[in-house]
Amino acid sequence: MQQQLILKSGADRRLKRGRLWIYSNEVDTSRSPLKGIEPGSQCQVLDSRGKALGTAFVNSGQLICARLVSRDGPLEGELLRQRLHSALGMRQRYFPHPSYRLVYGDSDWLPGLVVDRFGDYLVVQVSNWGMERLQEQVIGMLIELVQPKGVLLRNDHQGRAMEEMPLVNEVVFGEVPEMVPFEENGVPLLAPVHAGQKTGWFYDHRDNRARLNQWVKGRKVLDLFSYAGGWGVQALAHGAEQVTCVDASEQALDWCRANAEHNNLADRLQTVRGKAVEVLKAMAADGEKFDIVVLDPPAFIKRRKDQKAGAAAYRHINELAIGLLAKDGLLVSASCSMHLSSDELLDIVRGAAHKLRRPAALLSSCGQGADHPVHPAILETRYLKAHFVHLG
Structure with a gap:
C-alpha cells in the first residue's frame, strides 16, 4: 500500500489548477510526517478531507518536497512507457531531424528526467530520487523506442549533488563517441557529450539561432560565451564574413574550432580565450567594432x-x-536565469542603450524551442529569453 501525503486545508488549490509541485509547508505533518518517507518514494497525495489527488515523488529534505507524477496510481510500467512514447511523438511531429531534447522533465510529466537525442545517440540525466528508482526501466524503454547505437548517462551535474545523489558519467548501452554528430538548423555539428556542459549541447536556443542566421550574411560577428560554437559556427555556415568566439575555457574553444572545421569554415573563425568582461574591455580599447554581438551568458541569477x-x-x-x-x-541579448523575466532583461538592454546614447529598436523577443515545451501551470519551465535589438 502506498504511503500517504496529506495536505493542509487549501493547499490543494494549485494542484487542482494543474500545478505539479508541493512545498514542504503545504503538508500536514501532524497527520503525515515527512521525515518518515524514504527519498524517492511514490506517495498518494490527499487533500485535507482525504480526497485523493494523485501520486507524487517525495523527497522530504527539499523545499519542493513532492512532485506529482500521476493523477492516479504510481508512475511505472506501462504508464512510464506511455509518457516516453508521448514525448518522442511530440518531438517527431515538430522536428524533421532526430536532434532535439527528447524529454524535458515536468513538461513531459517526467520530473527529474532530461533526455537529449543526437541522432543515433542518447544522453540521459536524472536529478531526483524518484526518477533514480526508475532509471533502469527508463533506459530500457528508451532503447526499445529509439533503438540508439549508444546511451550515455550524464549523472554528474549539480542537481544531483543538491539531492545528495551519487555522481556518475558512464556509457550504459552500446558505444558513445566523445563527439557525437547531429544537426541544428541544417548545419552538421558535433556535441562533446562526455566532457561538455550538461548534456553536451544547448538545444534550447535553436530557434533563436535560426532567427539570427537570416541576418548574418556578410557581417562581422562576435559570439560571447561561445561554448562549442552553437551561435558562431552556424553564423559562419549562413554566410557571416568573420566570427570571433570568446570563451573562458580553452577546451570549449577547441570544440568550437572542431565544429568550424567540421563545416570547412575554420578560415573565417577567430577564437579568444578569456573572461568576457575583460575581453570586451580590451577590444573596446583597441577600437574594434562588430556588426552583430551575441551575448549568451550562463545564469547570473541562480x-x-x-x-x-x-x-x-x-x-x-x-x-x-x-x-x-x-x-x-x-x-542578441539572452538570459537563461529563471529569476530574470524577459521584460526585466529588455529593460536592462534599454537602459544600457540609453546610457550609451544609442537609439534602440526591438526587432524580436523569443524564448526556448519546441523541444523545451512550457508546462502552462509551471512557469518555472519557461526560463530562456533572447532579445534582438537594433542599435542605431
Missing part, C-alpha cells in the same frame, strides 16, 4: 537572493557589448 547582483552583472556586460557594436548593429 537563486532569488542573487537578483540584485545578477541584474547588475547583466547591465554591465550589455553596456560593454553595445559599446562594441558598429552603427546600425544588432545585439
Whole structure:
C-alpha cells in the first residue's frame, strides 16, 4: 500500500489548477510526517478531507518536497512507457531531424528526467530520487523506442549533488563517441557529450539561432560565451564574413574550432580565450567594432537572493557589448536565469542603450524551442529569453 501525503486545508488549490509541485509547508505533518518517507518514494497525495489527488515523488529534505507524477496510481510500467512514447511523438511531429531534447522533465510529466537525442545517440540525466528508482526501466524503454547505437548517462551535474545523489558519467548501452554528430538548423555539428556542459549541447536556443542566421550574411560577428560554437559556427555556415568566439575555457574553444572545421569554415573563425568582461574591455580599447554581438551568458541569477547582483552583472556586460557594436548593429541579448523575466532583461538592454546614447529598436523577443515545451501551470519551465535589438 502506498504511503500517504496529506495536505493542509487549501493547499490543494494549485494542484487542482494543474500545478505539479508541493512545498514542504503545504503538508500536514501532524497527520503525515515527512521525515518518515524514504527519498524517492511514490506517495498518494490527499487533500485535507482525504480526497485523493494523485501520486507524487517525495523527497522530504527539499523545499519542493513532492512532485506529482500521476493523477492516479504510481508512475511505472506501462504508464512510464506511455509518457516516453508521448514525448518522442511530440518531438517527431515538430522536428524533421532526430536532434532535439527528447524529454524535458515536468513538461513531459517526467520530473527529474532530461533526455537529449543526437541522432543515433542518447544522453540521459536524472536529478531526483524518484526518477533514480526508475532509471533502469527508463533506459530500457528508451532503447526499445529509439533503438540508439549508444546511451550515455550524464549523472554528474549539480542537481544531483543538491539531492545528495551519487555522481556518475558512464556509457550504459552500446558505444558513445566523445563527439557525437547531429544537426541544428541544417548545419552538421558535433556535441562533446562526455566532457561538455550538461548534456553536451544547448538545444534550447535553436530557434533563436535560426532567427539570427537570416541576418548574418556578410557581417562581422562576435559570439560571447561561445561554448562549442552553437551561435558562431552556424553564423559562419549562413554566410557571416568573420566570427570571433570568446570563451573562458580553452577546451570549449577547441570544440568550437572542431565544429568550424567540421563545416570547412575554420578560415573565417577567430577564437579568444578569456573572461568576457575583460575581453570586451580590451577590444573596446583597441577600437574594434562588430556588426552583430551575441551575448549568451550562463545564469547570473541562480537563486532569488542573487537578483540584485545578477541584474547588475547583466547591465554591465550589455553596456560593454553595445559599446562594441558598429552603427546600425544588432545585439542578441539572452538570459537563461529563471529569476530574470524577459521584460526585466529588455529593460536592462534599454537602459544600457540609453546610457550609451544609442537609439534602440526591438526587432524580436523569443524564448526556448519546441523541444523545451512550457508546462502552462509551471512557469518555472519557461526560463530562456533572447532579445534582438537594433542599435542605431
